[in-house]
Amino acid sequence: DQQVKQNSPSLSVQEGRISILNCDYTNSMFDYFLWYKKYPAEGPTFLISISSIKDKNEDGRFTVFLNKSAKHLSLHIVPSQPGDSAVYFCAASPYSGGYQKVTFGTGTKLQVIP
């Protein structure tokens, strides 16, 4: 059962334009969401997060939007740069007090074309 879904395996965007990566989740217990970026031969690196008490979080060129009623979140990258070309993973966790189990989606490969 895939609780975190990224339905677009790949995305190509022109440099300078907006990249929008989407993520859907099914577990209503999830209330903390994260995006990770992964380059080849490296581990994923944390990019940005959002808790369920917010609907938007911004960090420089990266903005994450959360729509709890739709169980949907998206990552916007503006403007897109060639260095943003990587695989992006959406991840989610429930608040469970003592520890947090983080579940990852299948990833979206973003290619930013110069």
Add this chain to the structure above:
Amino acid sequence: EAGVAQSPRYKIIEKRQSVAFWCNPISGHATLYWYQQILGQGPKLLIQFQNNGVVDDSQLPKDRFSAERLKGVDSTLKIQPAKLEDSAVYLCASSLGGLGYGSGANVLTFGAGSRLTVL
């Protein structure tokens, strides 16, 4: 701060052989995770430690996989005997863990991974 260290980076073995992966998390991180990432898929949690206790190993194939975290620091993941379908990247991650809703306690820092090829 030093990152999460993993070794070996690459390992090629034949099926039915055994292999072990080592992970040294970020100093002070209470929670340690082992994920399996098969090509084209997202990371799948195998086991999660809080200090030296196991808090989740529901997706660990316990007939062939084992993991330990002695003294709540380093961890070792072992596969014995290996199968062809175990070919994957094994990612170790750590986090502060514990109470910390929204504070970044569940932001994982990953190592570079150990790529296993089973022939």
